[in-house]
Amino acid sequence: MLDSVLLAVQGLDPARFTLHRPREAYGHLRERAESLLTEWGLADRCHAVTARLSYGEQRQVELILALAGAPKVLLLDEPTAGLSPAETASVAEMIRRFSRDTTILLIEHDMDIALELVDRVTVLFQGRVLAEGTKDKIRSDPEVAAIYLGTDDDA
Numbered sequence: 001m002l003d004s005v006l007l008a009v010q011g012l013d014p015a016r017f018t019l020h021r022p023r024e025a026y027g028h029l030r031e032r033a034e035s036l037l038t039e040w041g042l043a044d045r046c047h048a049v050t051a052r053l054s055y056g057e058q059r060q061v062e063l064i065l066a067l068a069g070a071p072k073v074l075l076l077d078e079p080t081a082g083l084s085p086a087e088t089a090s091v092a093e094m095i096r097r098f099s100r101d102t103t104i105l106l107i108e109h110d111m112d113i114a115l116e117l118v119d120r121v122t123v124l125f126q127g128r129v130l131a132e133g134t135k136d137k138i139r140s141d142p143e144v145a146a147i148y149l150g151t152d153d154d155a
Helices: 002-010 023-039 055-068 085-098 111-117 135-140 142-149
Strands: 073-077 103-107 120-125 128-134
Touching: 002 023, 002 055, 023 055, 055 085, 085 103, 085 111, 103 111, 111 135, 120 135, 120 142, 128 135, 128 142, 135 142
Parallel strands: 073 103
Antiparallel strands: 120 128
């Protein structure tokens, strides 16, 4: 996993990777990669093969790889799809933490997670904008509730 993160952070190096520089010249990249893994709680697994990690940990690694490039805007398409409740909570916390420094466009069908993570919402239904506004406005929209959130009658 560390190698994957190293590849992601090396894109930020103005000199980029070259075979003509000694390996020691890239120590700052290793420090950045290790720092990211430590910050996101995966440092103890840094030498693990990514394919052998749990699905939730693989999703966390994907987010770390995306963050390694220090993006100003990050597009996430259903980042919690297929995760257990514990893994969902962990990924949601990662998104919440890095949203302080990065603008995030989130596509998410789990409305509880979506409304937990966002400031503004645009709800689409059958190819058209159904509603947009703050999460409180969306929660109270009767059409959105009927289609996506369920109603008291559904219970």
